[in-house]
Amino acid sequence: MEPRISLITLGVDDLDTERAFYVALGWPSPSQPDDEVCFFQANGLVFALWTKLGGHGAPGIELAYNVRSAAEVAPVLAAAEAAGGTVVRPAQLAEWGGTSGAFADPEGYVWEVAHNPAWTIGAHGGVTM
């Protein structure tokens, strides 16, 4: 695992209000593929607001680590297990078209490990939508 965080997602109840708040604060208009989630491009990572967050362990906020190919997801999960973590979801095809799994660290913080074919990971690990 390289030292990076690719995505930070806040679980929200009222997506319109939360989205409007960050836009009013100066964040550029996010991409919004549907009425459940929106994605803001930040400094080499993505900041998301999602109404369906949950089931992955972290209350309210989730971290994600994106990899450069689908084949890299399972090895990262295995490395996390070897390091003392727990695999909470094995690598599998996701309905949004990528590959995703998740591990929990020793205190239960959950990291999604994902390959999103529509996002680019740069030389320094930053992700661009």
Added chain:
Amino acid sequence: MEPRISLITLGVDDLDTERAFYVALGWPSPSQPDDEVCFFQANGLVFALWTKLGGHGAPGIELAYNVRSAAEVAPVLAAAEAAGGTVVRPAQLAEWGGTSGAFADPEGYVWEVAHNPAWTIGAHGGVTM
């Protein structure tokens, strides 16, 4: 406010175990100024583990937005309030030598707004320890 996240902090009980897990996963050795906190350099942001997290509203995880001068902290808090957020700590000198305040977004997620004179913010918003 520019679109960036400068610091993500996990509140931990057992710093040694958590630190060892991330190092075992391949994260380079963090800086550790004392026995309460350590800081990993990530992709233009800092990932921290801290035993004293709390009191700022977010359960377990806290986001931070770092600015380039102490004088920028208060205006960001004011902008957050104008956008519909709530100031939860006004800008003030911090015991670690910087200037810090915090706001909550409409659903209560707390962002620390800070100037740390020891950290550099690059042209693209990334922070380097």
